[in-house]
Amino acid sequence: MTVVIAAINGKGGAGKTTVLMNIAGEYALRGGSVAMIDMDARNNLMKWWTDCQEKDAQPEGIEVYSHKTARGLERWMHEQRGAFDHVLIDTPGEDTSIVDPVIASSDLVISPIQPSKREVLGAIDSFENVVRVNETLDRNCRHGVLRTRITVTVRHTELYRKIRPIIEDKVGTYLFRAEVFERNVYKDIHNGIGTLQMQEVTDAIAKARRETQTLVEEVDQLLRGELTAGRAA
Ligand SMILES: Nc1ncnc2c1ncn2[C@@H]1O[C@H](COP(=O)(O)OP(=O)(O)O)[C@@H](O)[C@H]1O
């Protein structure tokens, strides 16, 4: 069965593309076949992909496609999704008409946030969209909020501490235990040198890889229904 994961947060640029690249690299490393779909007009994912090709660093097991419309996505899903173990959909950082069709195709929506009010609100919007699409289509797409670009300083802020009570108790969606830290190696990956998992294992790479493995394990648990949203978790 193909698993479809989308990164959506209509307000912000906290790391949707980055986190999908890292998840894709992890699934590919495990031997899975991964399709990534770039639905963002800025084409960051597709640029990364062509840069990787030019530098002869194309990740094995990963294909990247570009579809900017709901129609294009639906057709691709119909014709090609069955050929892949994982499909990862990258979306623009603003609310667009593609959000509902993306949710309608997904098993899990991840909303990355930096601890900023705007991004937290964007993640809540994304959750509400997931709930609405699920009700309309009688589906069970899951939703999780992922803290990204975390630093030691950020962890001491008031907003950081409020994230869990807001997301789990008030809103009632899932907050990933795994967090993505601010790391230069994640920035480097954007330069078309392949995936995180393809890099020579330095201390910095090893830390980032452990962080990514933990995240992917949690993603898989969430998809298997082993984790529940809110207090019950
Ligand atoms: N965990 C991280 N650590 C350091 N830099 C990051 C991290 N996540 C994202 N970035 C950087 O932040 C910028 C925006 O990230 P990106 O993944 O493109 O966000 P989005 O796709 O949501 O717009 C990029 O320059 C990226 O390299």
Ligand SMILES: [Mg+2]
């Ligand atoms: Mg992006």
